[in-house]
Amino acid sequence: MKSKPRFFVAALCAVVLSSARARGQSDPLPSWNDGAAKKAIVEFVQTTTTQGSPKFVPPEERVATFDQDGTLWVEHPVYSQLVYCFDRVPALVKAKPELANVEPFKTVMSGGHEAIARLTMPDLEKIAVATLTGMSVEQFKADVSKWTAAARDPRWKRPYTELTYQPMQEVMKYLRANGYKTYIVTGGGQDFVRTYAEQVYGVPPEQVVGTAGATKYGYDKSGKPFLTKVAKMVLNDNGPGKAEGIYLMIGRRPHAAFGNTAGDQQMLEYTGAGDGARLMMLVLHDDAKREYAYGPAAGLPDTKVGTFSQALYDEAKKKGWTVISMKDDWNQIFAFEK
Amino acid sequence: MKSKPRFFVAALCAVVLSSARARGQSDPLPSWNDGAAKKAIVEFVQTTTTQGSPKFVPPEERVATFDQDGTLWVEHPVYSQLVYCFDRVPALVKAKPELANVEPFKTVMSGGHEAIARLTMPDLEKIAVATLTGMSVEQFKADVSKWTAAARDPRWKRPYTELTYQPMQEVMKYLRANGYKTYIVTGGGQDFVRTYAEQVYGVPPEQVVGTAGATKYGYDKSGKPFLTKVAKMVLNDNGPGKAEGIYLMIGRRPHAAFGNTAGDQQMLEYTGAGDGARLMMLVLHDDAKREYAYGPAAGLPDTKVGTFSQALYDEAKKKGWTVISMKDDWNQIFAFEK
Numbered sequence: 001m002k003s004k005p006r007f008f009v010a011a012l013c014a015v016v017l018s019s020a021r022a023r024g025q026s027d028p029l030p031s032w033n034d035g036a037a038k039k040a041i042v043e044f045v046q047t048t049t050t051q052g053s054p055k056f057v058p059p060e061e062r063v064a065t066f067d068q069d070g071t072l073w074v075e076h077p078v079y080s081q082l083v084y085c086f087d088r089v090p091a092l093v094k095a096k097p098e099l100a101n102v103e104p105f106k107t108v109m110s111g112g113h114e115a116i117a118r119l120t121m122p123d124l125e126k127i128a129v130a131t132l133t134g135m136s137v138e139q140f141k142a143d144v145s146k147w148t149a150a151a152r153d154p155r156w157k158r159p160y161t162e163l164t165y166q167p168m169q170e171v172m173k174y175l176r177a178n179g180y181k182t183y184i185v186t187g188g189g190q191d192f193v194r195t196y197a198e199q200v201y202g203v204p205p206e207q208v209v210g211t212a213g214a215t216k217y218g219y220d221k222s223g224k225p226f227l228t229k230v231a232k233m234v235l236n237d238n239g240p241g242k243a244e245g246i247y248l249m250i251g252r253r254p255h256a257a258f259g260n261t262a263g264d265q266q267m268l269e270y271t272g273a274g275d276g277a278r279l280m281m282l283v284l285h286d287d288a289k290r291e292y293a294y295g296p297a298a299g300l301p302d303t304k305v306g307t308f309s310q311a312l313y314d315e316a317k318k319k320g321w322t323v324i325s326m327k328d329d330w331n332q333i334f335a336f337e338k
Numbered sequence: 339m340k341s342k343p344r345f346f347v348a349a350l351c352a353v354v355l356s357s358a359r360a361r362g363q364s365d366p367l368p369s370w371n372d373g374a375a376k377k378a379i380v381e382f383v384q385t386t387t388t389q390g391s392p393k394f395v396p397p398e399e400r401v402a403t404f405d406q407d408g409t410l411w412v413e414h415p416v417y418s419q420l421v422y423c424f425d426r427v428p429a430l431v432k433a434k435p436e437l438a439n440v441e442p443f444k445t446v447m448s449g450g451h452e453a454i455a456r457l458t459m460p461d462l463e464k465i466a467v468a469t470l471t472g473m474s475v476e477q478f479k480a481d482v483s484k485w486t487a488a489a490r491d492p493r494w495k496r497p498y499t500e501l502t503y504q505p506m507q508e509v510m511k512y513l514r515a516n517g518y519k520t521y522i523v524t525g526g527g528q529d530f531v532r533t534y535a536e537q538v539y540g541v542p543p544e545q546v547v548g549t550a551g552a553t554k555y556g557y558d559k560s561g562k563p564f565l566t567k568v569a570k571m572v573l574n575d576n577g578p579g580k581a582e583g584i585y586l587m588i589g590r591r592p593h594a595a596f597g598n599t600a601g602d603q604q605m606l607e608y609t610g611a612g613d614g615a616r617l618m619m620l621v622l623h624d625d626a627k628r629e630y631a632y633g634p635a636a637g638l639p640d641t642k643v644g645t646f647s648q649a650l651y652d653e654a655k656k657k658g659w660t661v662i663s664m665k666d667d668w669n670q671i672f673a674f675e676k
Contacts, residue, residue: 060542137585181544194589204398205589206519206544215585217578217604225607227585234572234586240555247475247553247565248572249587251532251543266555269563 028174031167031332037281038329040322041171044279048255049178055277057255059179064256064279065209065246065267066172068186068193071260071283072201074153074163076292081188082124083160084147086116088131105130132189133213133229140229144195158336161200166337167330168258168283172201175256183254185246186210187238187263191229209249211237238263243270255279262312268321280321284308287326290333366512369505369670375619376667378660379509382617386593387516393615395593397517402594402617403547403584403605404510406524406531409598409621410539412491412501414630419526420462421498422485424454426469443468470527471551471567478567482533496674499538504675505668506596506621510539513594521592523584524548525576525601529567547587549575576601581608593617600650606659618659622646625664628671 069075104123190210257271295308407413442461528548594617595609633646
């Protein structure tokens, strides 16, 4: 027994010291350059989590929401979920050969890039309905997981799941380390993103809010119940739908929200309309070399995806939202760069 | 420094001992009589949370879902949310005097019990739409909170929120103490239940799944955004809708589910269709003296609410679900009884 007290004191000292180191000395955001954006994040976390601070936020109310496409990972030149839908078409046509001569499936099967680029929104909706509904939720999850493991982004030749922004991963971890629940609030498919969000972002399925279709309860031949994905929209989680989706799925107003396009505007407005400390941030894609530059705020013509319009930029400035410049604020974009 | 090591050892011993006492000696379910139901709960918790157990469930997958009305609190003779809707009618008619001569509001305002009892389902729907939609979500929350504080159950002369079942509160606490996330999955209004669930059950708003209407994003005169409750159903969280709602809002299959009527059947089936240890339980209202007795399984005619049908009872027996007898399994019903 004699040596044990000494051991406990030593262990306790080690714990205290390492915790002090973690708090005071290590940088929770090493991929961020010093500047207004990094400062805004650190100050928000410190003022909302320091007991006695006038802007202290109780742990249960610490909610931070993140758009995914263009905010947490690459969305350019096309959303990866849309790539998934296109990649599913051959299997779909194999299962239903009659579709081979029906548009828009015929065009997709032709492989002609120009014709595919001309597909209209109703065409894309038909493809989405055909590839995202009609199967059991388990089958869907298995299909997505298989695709996620095999698919490669054409520019970086890596799985899409490696194209997440290291600085945003650090923000999520930093917030979680300070008692914040991090949610993904995406215009993408809720159950699509749920298949990989825990592994890729450390965000469990119940903290992924996204565009969601209905399911239908039924039984297989053995009497075992299962859910089938059906073509009926439950939540269009984009624009105003993001604020509505947050109310529906979380029931609390976020204290911090991160986006990058007009589809995130209402989420940031809704977050900012609450009392006390609130953090609203927009990722500006202005780094053509390391990632992409698009949107008028980057001095470039607007594109279909990532519509960071001049109007949104002006609203950000007017409301005091912080714009994150990929070029200036991030010293590293992807984890694989080091 | 000399006396400190001794102090730490003593403190450590105290912690170890009190934790052993908590584990081994105190009963986490004191309101439960010994019997099959209590045994099923304790065995489920022990086998799913003991490292190395073949039925061990990883912490992130520990999800338990609870119906509310009739499972966590009294639903007889009428759901409290319906009482809320009726209680709102006078204020509604005051704001819109033209409704005073329009059915079903005229009947409600007459106060005639027999006429009110004859209201049809479409009548009740009109009342629900009129009293649950059209206001901002903040206004709704304020109205419900005010009502919850003031309303009294006519039999016990107590707030409805005191009419929760003490044994079920113990089950929720016991599960949470063992790493389970407890969710309410109710046919009642999601945002109605969210107003009090944290205080009454220790269940935060984001863990309440219920029947949900849409909201609409807009701006007030000063440009501040707000959400208005609108008369459009997003989730009918009853029967098959409970399994669908769990997939939508949680995205994980529960390991334990508790209900009391046919409206919970699919939630229990869906829970039971998963691998490994699963716990499915039904509360049987067979205690006319201390609470109520209803449903054919209690040897009494079926009623509008709490339809614990003979078919459900038979399915429970066939599938090995555990039926909880209020009369035999619970030595205490309400916290205020002691």
